[in-house]
Each structure stands twice: as C-alpha cells, then as structure tokens.
Amino acid sequence: MAEPVLRVQGLVKRFGGLTATDDFALDVQPGELHALIGPNGAGKTTLIGQLTGEIRPDAGRIVFLGEDIIRLPVAARVKRGLARSFQIVQLLDDDTALANVALAVQARAGHSFRFWRSAARDPALLAPARALLAQVGLERAQTRVADLSHGERKVLELAVALAARPRLLLLDEPMAGLGAAESLRMTETLRALKGQFAILLVEHDMDAVFALADRITVLVYGRAIATGAADAIRADPAVQEAYLSEEAA
C-alpha cells in the first residue's frame, strides 16, 4: 500500500469523565474517498475538531503527508492541504458567493499583506473563483450569502473548501439539511471530485455514503469499531448492532 495521506494513531480526547475519542486510529489513502460514520454522540465532531486543529487531543499522532501536524494551528494545516467544509455553514453572510470564494482563492495565493490594489476587481482572484463556482454548479454568484438557500450555501461551502486546493478534503456532513434532489446532486458533485484528492467524508446520509465510499470507518463511543469496504461494513454484525439497526428503527 502507498504511504497514506493521513494517518491517525492512538488519538485520545477526554472531556472531564467522558472519553470522546478513545484510542482512535485511521488511515486515508491517496485518492481514496473514506467515509466516517457513527451514531449521534459517537464523537465525530470532536474528531473533526482534532483533525483540523480546533481541538487539541490529549494523546496520539496525526500524520499528514508524512508530517506530524498535531501541534500546528488550523491555518497552518490548511496551508499544507488539509481543507474542510463545515456541517453548519461558516460563510461571510454579508458578501456575495463570488466574494466568498475569491477570498479563499486569495488565501491560497500567498500572504495578504497587500494594502493598496483593489481586491474586488482582481482577475487573478475572480477567474479561479468563477471556475470553482461553475465546478460545483452554483449559478447565483453575485447573490449575497444571506440571500442564498440552504442548499446553495452547502454547495458554496464546498466551493470555498475546494479553493484551498486540498490534498485531503474533510467534508463534515455535506448533505445535512438537503432535500432529496439536492442530496443527489451533491452526491454527483462529490463523485466527480473523487480521485483528484483524498476525501474524508463524515455523513449521516447512508445512501450517499454507500454510493461514494471506497472504505468506511465506523465510529462508536469514540472508537473505530470497524473499517472496510462498503459491503463488508454492511455485513459486519457489530456495526449492524451499533449503528445500522438504530438507523433502521
């Protein structure tokens, strides 16, 4: 097997008496779409926080592209190619969709200690931003984020994450709150991205997960109880008991 893009080993995070992440391990291979599933309260949000750098783990290693990034702050991890989307969209509501993506393009294009030239009309920022919006299929580029629909914001969230030119894209429930048609369209968008870089997909929508994932890791009470191909996971009795049965009920 090739060197993994992301290797997590022995990750532990405790909040008081609660162990939210319990000796968690995970490998994400280059080009792989790896899904992370688990019932509510399994510790997915805490885990994402530790991968992105918003939460500091108590123990363990997070190796990204061969480098231990556990001490790096959020922005430094993004600079190395670990981009993310948020479950609850985090966008600049007063700005247009295009301006949101253009700012993300700007962030990738080196430092922003440029004080004089107008950024709003800079073709070096606008052209890539338009291309990204086209890629995810968001048409209302000049609409303020506050006036976009929830579905459009989720799509924009993805475009902003893509602007970072990720080596690993961490998607935190991209389908959350989407209607059936929107979910399908998002699934197709993700399928088109698949293979260009590694993706770690945290998602509740099982249809999407089984349609997209190369491998699936199941998280229960902060532990990875199973990792494997979709069919193997579906058949795993421990997984069925912990998760899929609950989902069916």
Added chain:
Amino acid sequence: MRNAVWLGILLAAAVALPWAAEAAGQPATIGLATRILCLGIAAASLNLILGHGGMVSFGHAAYYGLGAYTVGILWEHFRLGEPLWGLIPGTNQLLITLPVSVLVSGVVAAAIGALSLRTTGVQFIMITLAFAQMLFFLFVGLKAYGGDDGLLIRRRNIVPGLDLREQDQLYWLCLGLLVAWLTLQWRIVGSRFGRVLEGIRQNERRMAAIGIATYRYKLAAFTIAGMGCGLAGALTANYLRFVSPDLMAWQKSGEIMVMVILGGVGTLLGPVIGAAALVGLEYALGGVTEHWQFFLGPILLAVVLFAPGGIMGLFRRG
C-alpha cells in the same frame, strides 16, 4: 459617480470654510472645525479596527495621547536645549514631530495589540482599556512633563511653506492630512488586506479554515489604527498648544468610539461626520447648559435604537 460628486462638493466646502468663517465674522468656527478634523482622523482610525475588523478597542485614546505627548515632549526638550536621555535632541519641526508621533504610537500599539489580541470579546475590550489607563497614570506621574497639569507648548511646530500660527493654515494642514488618511484607509479597506480584515469581522473561524493566520492580520490592522490616532494626537497638540493626560483618559476613548457609532460604523466618512456631530452638539448644547452631556445621552440612545447605521445609514436610506 454620484458619490464622487458629493465628495467633491463636500471637499470644496471644507476647503472654503476658513474664508466663509472670516466673511461671516465667525473666525472661532475655524478652531472648532480644526478640532473636528483631528478627532475625525482619530475616529476614522478606530473605525478601521472596530468597523472593518470587529475589534472593539476601548483604549484608542492611548495612541491619541501618545501622539500628542510626542510633540509636547520634543518641544519641551527643544525649549530646554537638553536632549531626551542625553541622546535624542528636541525639535519643533513638524516634518520630524509628525512622523515620530506616528512611529511612537505605532510601536506602542503593536506591543499592546500583541498582548491584547490574544483575547477576544469583553476580555479584549477590558484589556485594551487597562493598557490605556496604565499609560494615563504613567503620564500623570511624569512630573518632568507636568504630571496631571500637562505640558504647555508655547509655539506651534514649524513647517516650511506654512505658518501654523495662522489658524486657517493649520486648518488646511489638518484637512489635507485627513483627506490623505481617509484615502489610505479607503485603499486598505478595498485591498486584499482589507478583505481579510472584513472576513475576520464576519467569521474568524472561516478565515482560519481557508488558511489565514488571523492574528497577524489583526495585529497589523491594530498597529495601523494606532498610527492614525498618533497622527491625530500630534495635530491636536499643535492645535491646542497643550498636552495633558486627559487626552488619553478612558473618557476620550469613549468619545472617539461614540463618534464612530454616531457617524456610522464601517463607513468611510461616518467617523468624521460623527466627530462633527459630537463636537457640534457639545458646542451647541454647551452654550445652553453646563450639563450638556445629560442631553447627549438620549440623542445617542436614539441613534443606536433607530438608526443602527449611524448618520451615514440615514443618508444611505434616503
């Protein structure tokens, strides 16, 4: 385009003000207007971090006072003919005192900002206030420069080509520097740096998630704002020919913040209009009653409740 026309008219009116005041037999208006210009620079600089960066600094008068004291202390050593610490000679040359004021304020703002910006929210407000009060008490205790009695500057600074003893020439100098500062700030707000600042105001978490280390941008903005306020202070010292710790007291910080809110947070001209409104109100109400601040309260309350965009917000709607 329409904005440009209005700006042109406004600027022409501002340039013509001293002649109009003389013609109307109201030369005192020129002094009042000079005060507005100085405070306008101070308020505009606070607006850069407060309005565009979302950083509510409650100690902005510290840099105002530092800028003023730089002029005052340089004058004092010039007058006595003794270098400061035996090293730095005093001077009354504006072309030296202004840049030095800006530099001193900028360095102190960078130091205070480096510590304060590790906090956010109410903590940030309190820590900026605390640093400003520390400086205030430092200057109260500096007996060599008059302590809490302040320091007289017998003559305004000298600058080739102008005679600042003439109040209309000082006024035009302040107007020119205000315009220059606003131009600079306008460019900054529209630049890549300004976009980052605006993004930090709206959603700092998002900015980190696109790979921007927000702290250093906030610190740069905080420093630039401190420099602008230092410039305002240096001009004020020349206008008043007097500096005292009151210039950096927390009441002054509050006053500058009120100007920004009154005029319109995050707008280019709002802080200047806010400064004009506050100084104008003080003048108008102060002529009627000693307790003018008692009446200022309800006016501020009305603005915050009914015109959240400040005076500029009212214009925009109309």
